[in-house]
Amino acid sequence: xxxxxxxxxxxxxxxxxxxxxHFFVAVKSTGIYCRPICRSKRPALERCEFxxxxxxxxxxxxxxxxxxxxxxxxxxxxxxxxxxxxxxxVKQIESGILQERSVTDxxxxxxxxxxxxxxxxxxxxGVTPVQLAQTRRLLLAKQLLTDTxxxxxxxxxxxxxxxxxxxxxxFRERYLLSPKALREKGHGVNGSASFDCRLSYRTPFExxxxxxxxxxxxxxxxxxxxxxxxxxxxxxxxxxxWVAVENDPxxxxxxxxxxxSLLPVLMQLLARLRRLFDLExxxxxxxxxxxxxxxxxxxxxVPGSFDGFEMAVRAIIGQQISVKAATTYAARLTRRFSKSIxxxxxxxxxxxxxxxxxxxxxxxx
Numbered sequence: 001x002x003x004x005x006x007x008x009x010x011x012x013x014x015x016x017x018x019x020x021x022h023f024f025v026a027v028k029s030t031g032i033y034c035r036p037i038c039r040s041k042r043p044a045l046e047r048c049e050f051x052x053x054x055x056x057x058x059x060x061x062x063x064x065x066x067x068x069x070x071x072x073x074x075x076x077x078x079x080x081x082x083x084x085x086x087x088x089x090v091k092q093i094e095s096g097i098l099q100e101r102s103v104t105d106x107x108x109x110x111x112x113x114x115x116x117x118x119x120x121x122x123x124x125x126g127v128t129p130v131q132l133a134q135t136r137r138l139l140l141a142k143q144l145l146t147d148t149x150x151x152x153x154x155x156x157x158x159x160x161x162x163x164x165x166x167x168x169x170x171f172r173e174r175y176l177l178s179p180k181a182l183r184e185k186g187h188g189v190n191g192s193a194s195f196d197c198r199l200s201y202r203t204p205f206e207x208x209x210x211x212x213x214x215x216x217x218x219x220x221x222x223x224x225x226x227x228x229x230x231x232x233x234x235x236x237x238x239x240x241x242w243v244a245v246e247n248d249p250x251x252x253x254x255x256x257x258x259x260x261s262l263l264p265v266l267m268q269l270l271a272r273l274r275r276l277f278d279l280e281x282x283x284x285x286x287x288x289x290x291x292x293x294x295x296x297x298x299x300x301x302v303p304g305s306f307d308g309f310e311m312a313v314r315a316i317i318g319q320q321i322s323v324k325a326a327t328t329y330a331a332r333l334t335r336r337f338s339k340s341i342x343x344x345x346x347x348x349x350x351x352x353x354x355x356x357x358x359x360x361x362x363x364x365x
Contacts, residue, residue, distance in 0.1 A: 091271075244256075
């Protein structure tokens, strides 16, 4: 979505939710940047600067609004970046690649030099890879500080920081507010075995239709749909646990309950859920292309993949048989080759089979 200054300001004046996440408005007199839907007093145009990414606003010296909470804004789809390389880099950064690896590693993955990658991101998005990663870490930490009562050190590590000291220093430097002071303003909910997050989307959102589609294709023991909730087991690296997702139409967001064991891989987990539920879609743009096809079910999403290997297995199993038969074979595969896991959710008993487990299987197996 290509926007000029006047279009952005009109969206701010009308608090148009269609533009939420497509840009951020920064107010020069306050030093704060907001989502276009913010309920605060609307500034004059001459006091505004507009940025495509929250990271670009922060690099320019602006702090996130505590009222509209930019960390909750929907993300951008790959087509919004204007450059395929930039889009691919953003996706990998949002999935946490720079938590364990370097910018050079990221560039190598994308088949370019780190210098070229930096130049492309600066030209298209106004930030470097490191600046984008830092802002993603800070905004995730800000969300956890506001919405949970997780220990400060757990939040720091879950957000991608290597030390609590570095987390505190960068947070105070960027936001002129300590993590402790922000927490005192929040309303976190305590819970020992799990914690909650929110993933925002652009309305309308056909949640029920999406769940109906998924429910007919679930991996028994790995996934479950019940009472308007999607639940599944999760294995990311050495970390295992479970997640439960339900729609909150009042907040235009999905409420995500996460087992505490998955906190170290939270960034990767949230990126997978955004992909699975197509949360970065812009329904209005899709409706323009579909025309009358979109009128009966506005807000339809294209289900994505939570795990690439899992999706590949689904595709192979389902090539020449019915959906029902494919789910039966998938359930057998799960029982035979996946690890069991204990969860508080009845029916969630196994992790999805991994590539290494399948590779080690014999023909007899």
